[in-house]
Amino acid sequence: MTTVLDSIIDGVREDLAARQEQVPLATIRQQAATQPPALDALQALQTGRTDTAGVRIIAEVKRSSPSKGALAQIADPGALAAAYQAGGASVISVLTEPRRFGGSLDDLAAVRAAVDIPVLRKDFMVEEYQFHEARAYGADLVLLIVAALDDAQLRDFLALTHDLGMNALVEAHTEEEIERAVAVGARIVGVNVRNLKTLDVDVNHYSAMARHLPPELVQVAESGVTGPDQVLDYARQGADAVLVGEALVKHGNPTEAVRSFRAASLAKEAQ
């Protein structure tokens, strides 16, 4: 059966083939090599569970989604990202897939130019070219979706990511996917409570999966945040960082939204 994830990836491959015709791999590699070194996303996220600064927020620039359609008119993604940073975001996530998410590499470049914190290229990474492209457009961190890759690809792409000086958010949904992420040496593991095959979102899924996450890894709770209470809940389950899209792009005041999410997690120890 063809899943939503399969059909997204088919589109990604078609678009990628067109881009590779325009800009060959050798050229994009050269462009990547001219970028300043990637910022350290691992450091930006890794003490979210243990220090007193509260859970780290990965704030997303998300125009639309397969599950919800259009979410927000984002006229200036750089300005939105700067507003997130002003609220205390630790990392900015930029969806660059155009067909279902309305994103682009131009969005990534605009965000890179507007902030001085790490930037995640959030896309469906299935070929080497995309990793050089991510770096060429200023990404510090890329997404590796375990469900979209076999073990050899996961291992090779993680190594390539590190060779390029970037970090990877390795995204799992099931216990088996967490085991695969750990086995290839992931340093930052996300549990997406959205099932990318069915699009079902179940925020309680995080607590069911969190117990399988090795404590030494950076742990990220992804999706399903509607307000500060959910951020606090993920923080209580041990998340170092929480990735938020829809709730932030729909909020009228993105700086205040990030600030309130961050502040909510500080209540973790209070009860």
Ligand SMILES: O=C(O)c1ccccc1NCC(=O)[C@H](O)[C@H](O)COP(=O)(O)O
């Ligand atoms: O958002 C979707 O509908 C979606 C569908 C298929 C694959 C990926 C999808 N979203 C990517 C994400 O995981 C989210 O953008 C991210 O975790 C933020 O989620 P949310 O805060 O629930 O917008």
